[in-house]
Amino acid sequence: MTSPITGTAAGVPFTALPPATDGPAPLLVSWHMLDAPRSNAAFAAALPMNGLPVWRVHLGMPMCGARMVDGSMDAGLKLMREDVLMSFLHPFVRQATEEFPAALASIRAQLPVNDGPLGVLGGSLGGAVALRILTDTDIPVAAAAIVNAAIRMRSVVGLFGDYPYDAQSEQIVDGLDFVAQADIIAARAPLLIVSGESDHPELRADAFHLADALDLRSEMLSIPGLAHPLADEPGIEPAPQLPQARDVDAGLTRWFRRHLATASQG
Template sequence: MESPITGTAAGVPFTALPPVPSTDNVPAPLIVTWHMLDAPRSDAAFAAALPMNDLPAWRVHLGMPMCGARMVDGSTDAVVELMRKDPLMSYLYPFVRQAFEEFPAALESIRAQLPVDDGPIGVLGGSLGGAVALRVLAESDVPVFAGAVVNAAIRMRSVVDLFPGDYPYDAESEKAVDSLDFLAKADAIAGRAPLLVVSGELDHPGLRADALSLADALGERSELLSIPGLAHPLADEPGIEPAPQLPLAREVDAGLVTWFRRHLADSVISDMR
């Protein structure tokens, strides 16, 4: 396999994996991903956990805010402090908002730097990165041929519930958390692109229930892939540097390759009509 390409796109760090087989600089389709904040918690580590090799498309893994190359002082301490300060309004909500808002410029920069075509893209997100991918589907006008999420933050209230204590919602935080409820936006998502919902059977119960509900709400526009034995993370701690792919991550990866390969083929057929 060719070595990953690293760089920045409009200030966003990325790890890019070329199409397989090589297209010899002929423009190829693009799949963009956003990683988890659990392990793997950087673009490079996510690319190692879910490389989606053997796809005839570029896989460009974008870094989330304050992760990987954007860590403060080379550690996750600053992120942990934001979680402690206010898990929703200092951490979850602004991270998803920033990743979503910086995406259009990053996409334009990727297309300027790499030989990717100008057709619809694929999107993939894991955990909190899943909320970014779902927001791209629900709220952006970027053409998408297919999407996928893995152990995703589908309803942000379910993620807030994972933190200790009762969260003190007020009018502002109620508005913020409701804006990241993608079950409520299922119709918009279904109208944009088919979605693969990957859910570990040992994921947090609330996230697992949301995954099942989203797949059900999307109906024929969705496919559910349950992974027995998979909890929430896809890699071992600390999950910052690339690491060997774990067996359960390999199962997720295989499902993603099958899904995106199918819809890449559908996209080519559609373009020929």
């Protein structure tokens, strides 16, 4: 396989996997989890989608991978302990979404990708970023997929215990409820919802609720034996692909081959 290409796009670190064919090809962009794999390089190794005739460009989330402070996740964990929603989850999703248009322009200037609609993919908190691209931007998207995603931020916050909501945090968390925004998503692009059968029950329930709300504009893929992470700890450096991640990878490859690679040829 061709070696990954590493670089930065408008300050955002990326790991790019080229298609096997020469010439301009469609673009698929991903945002990784904060669980393992928690860097763009590790996410690329967990879900390489080899054989897919598109560029797979995996972007780094804020304060992760090359953007870790002093080479560790400690600074991010401190923000999580300070206020899991307002200092950690929401700012990470907001920053990753807001920095994407400039990063996309830079990717297109650096790599031989075509200028047609792209694919977007997100895992866990990165899934919330991919969904925000659909709900909060007008960037043309041909197909989208999420894996064990943060579909309702209230469910994610609940994993950390009781949270002292106030008027501002209620407004923020409601704005990150993508089941409530299913009509917007359905109008934008077909969505593959990948859910591990051993994921957190709250997140798995949200995946089914979103699939029901989207109806024919989505497809649900359940992965037996998959918990929330897609890789072993520590999840920062590339690691061998786990069997459950291989099943996710195969499903994503089929989805984007049908909806992204085919669309680019039409």
